[in-house]
Amino acid sequence: MKPQLVFFLAFLFLFSLSEGLNPICDTQDHSSTLQVFHVFSPCSPFKPSKPLSWEESVLEMLAKDQARLQFLSSLAVARKSVVPIASGRQITQSPTYIVRAKIGTPAQTLLMAMDTSNDAAWVPCTGCVGCSSTVFNSAQSTTFKNLGCQAAQCKQVPNPTCGGGACAFNLTYGSSTIAANLSQDTISLATDIVPGYTFGCIQKATGNSVPPQGLLGLGRGSLSLLAQTQNLYQSTFSYCLPSFKALSFSGSLRLGPIGQPKRIKYTPLLKNPRRSSLYYVNLLAIRVGRRVVDIPPGALQFNPTTGAGTIIDSGTVFTRLVAPAYTAVRDVFRRRVGSNLTVTSLGGFDTCYSVPIVAPTITLMFSGMNVTLPQDNLLIHSTAGSITCLAMAAAPDNVNSVLNVIANMQQQNHRILYDVPNSRLGVARELCT
């Protein structure tokens, strides 16, 4: 190796150390593809300050899911307000995966949570009461502006108010309430630049559901990123989520129709006119091994009036099925693993084993597409390997839930393609860890 190169590499290494960055985290996003990190990844500033044990992290994720499901159900049934989640513990309920976005001129980098079940984007802004320490400093951006009450977008936000001519609004997200100004600035995603992007500039936040550096909504409703980038991305994106077993790896979020997989299976996306941000799909049946499970009719049925049906969500960790569907699937799964084995539970998981097992695959049978999940998407193992659980659960019964949620653990290492113009969702196996 040439001496100059050695010096250069040593310099790079020292530079990374001094910045406190893990070198793998500092790679640049290119064209329209962003790296996706798990919140617990070494690249994430939001990882727990002390490492959690396996049991602790599973229980933490289950607790977050509980809050998430309450939020999703409230969206699905279109209630006016969300009941705050009572919990003895402090749970940060923000979504699981983050991407890097740059806002303003000159650009300020924020690690925003990716949420396919939410339309809006919001960012904590200077002066925010109740936000974390990293905020967007709007005064430093030459392209920033607050929108007036007369702006057309002001009619699309919940509970708009008009203070001194500026459009402000309040909303609830999980257990949090947010007060924000409706603002506009340039946002850069990988190398794409979106001028005049409309988002909520958070002035006040309560509770702990608000993602610390903001939220990037990829829902399909009217103020979403998709709606605002029609020409650029044509309401098309895909992601591959890295497994949380491999925390040092990143997945990808690919925006726009270019570079999307050609060989991919599709199922139609269904639209619930009353809950326009959610991505509903038609889950017809579930197979355990080769046997189609006998699920009571109605448990999987789409019903826009009640909000019932199945959605695909990036923010929930473990798939939830309404109780009759889950019980039926679990019973067949247990029989296939072996009726003579002792079943234990862990938190919300009721099908755990303390001996090594041979598990059947589970196939989600959508209209037009069967997706067979390998063991990595179905089982979680304790670090010591002494406990194995089926990583699915019944929808919480305190929520009056009618919603089945295909969650991110079951999506990991697959490319999930949201093709809104053609009203279809694609799924293909892809190893992104």
Ligand SMILES: *[C@@H]1O[C@H](CO)[C@@H](O)[C@H](O)[C@H]1NC(C)=O
């Ligand atoms: C939000 O709006 C209020 C009222 O118009 C204003 O006082 C405040 O400075 C705004 N915040 C930001 C960050 O622009």
Ligand SMILES: *[C@@H]1O[C@H](CO)[C@@H](O)[C@H](O)[C@H]1NC(C)=O
């Ligand atoms: C929105 O929240 C702010 C701050 O919490 C509060 O002062 C205001 O009254 C709220 N507005 C509405 C319409 O609820």
Ligand SMILES: *[C@@H]1O[C@H](CO)[C@@H](O)[C@H](O)[C@H]1NC(C)=O
């Ligand atoms: C449990 O049942 C399986 C077959 O169903 C058998 O192979 C295995 O030996 C049994 N194990 C015990 C501990 O009885």
Ligand SMILES: *[C@@H]1O[C@H](CO)[C@@H](O)[C@H](O)[C@H]1NC(C)=O
């Ligand atoms: C899904 O699998 C079932 C067999 O369990 C089969 O009858 C059906 O045709 C498959 N669907 C598709 C779209 O391949």
